Amino acid sequence: MRLGSRRARARDGQLVLVSPDLRRALPVEEIAPTLQDALDRWTEIEGALRAADERLRSGRAAGVELAEGDLLAPLPRAYAWIDCGAYTNLIELACRMQGTAPPDPARAGHPPFYDGVSSRFIASGEPLATLGSDELDIEAELAFVLADVELGTSAQEAGSAIIGVTVVNDVSLRDVLRDDLAAGMGIYHAKPPCGMAPTIVTLDELGDAWDGEHVHAQMHSWVNNRLIGHPDTGVDIAATVPELIAQAARTRPLIAGTVLGTGTVSNRDPEVGTACIIEQRIRETLAEGFPTTRFLRPGDDLVIDLRIDDRSVAGALHHPIVPDQVVGRSIEARLVGVHSLHPS
Secondary structure, eight states: OOEEEESSSTTEEEEEETTSSSSSEEEOOOTSSSSOOOHHHHHOOOOOOOOHHHHHHSSSSSSEETTTTTOOOOOSOOOOOOEEOOTTTHHHHHHHHTTOOOOOGGGTTTTOOEEEEOOOOOOOOOOETTTOOOOOOOOOOEEEEEBBBBOOOHHHHHGGGGGEEEOOOOOEHHHHHHHHHTTTSSSTTOOOEEEESEEEOOOOOOOOOOSSBBBBBEEEEEETTTEEEEOOOOOSSSOOOOHHHHHHHHHHHHHHHTEEEEEOOOOOOGGBBBBSSSHHHHHHHHHHOOOOOOOBBBBBBEEEEEEEEEEEEEEOEEEEEEEEGGGGOHHEEEEEEEGSSOOO
């Protein structure tokens, strides 16, 4: 299934099932009004959702045609956004550039975690502002949407908590990040709200690309129609996805609707490119002595798309980069949109 949230009067949108070609949507309010409600009652309603999805796929339920801007982020707001650094190559490259020792290999399977902004996820098509930063960067990541995970759950148990996978752009303000780290109180200002792909996809949709431990797909990122990379999400990752979930739940339970990111996808093979600009700049510095790729600025256009055999998994995540004042509208206006087109 492909789960999405159609723009509606309520700020959490209207739960819809999305066709494999991402062109049509079937509202399922009689089953669950919102995606969060569905996640809260997943074991109770999954069968009904799959039956409705089959009607959409077979044509027995026509659904509605999706136009640009119809979909919010699948979870416009979530109980938690937890990110980690499971791809260690980027850290190793940064250490090489700085002439410092790489992280202890014994810690590679236990990457750091942080709590990000979960009160708002930005929909595909919505703009990203520089927010006063001169170093706006992307971080293209796999993200897993979870059911309830008990405190101290094992990796053997954790995999069963995965409801679906999507793509998150973990927006980073690199110059602000340096200031945050220097202050010693976390990275609060450097990490504004993230973007999220149009749909969340259940694991069965991935076929052989999901092996129970990793998603084997390519994370494509374009800036101004130039492909900057297509690293493999199943390569050079320090821990399995179930292990990451178990580590995230080591000292706290995870509530249904938690979104867990794997960190920026990064492969050691330079031929596959990168999923963030800072890695590209580090590679250029190591090779040439200085970086040539600039950070994002107003007027740029960004597209991130997770693909299996050239097929989009969750739909492309697209953001135009705009001056700060363009996104100065109220949160409510951005979340709700045009009420008259899509009444709840």
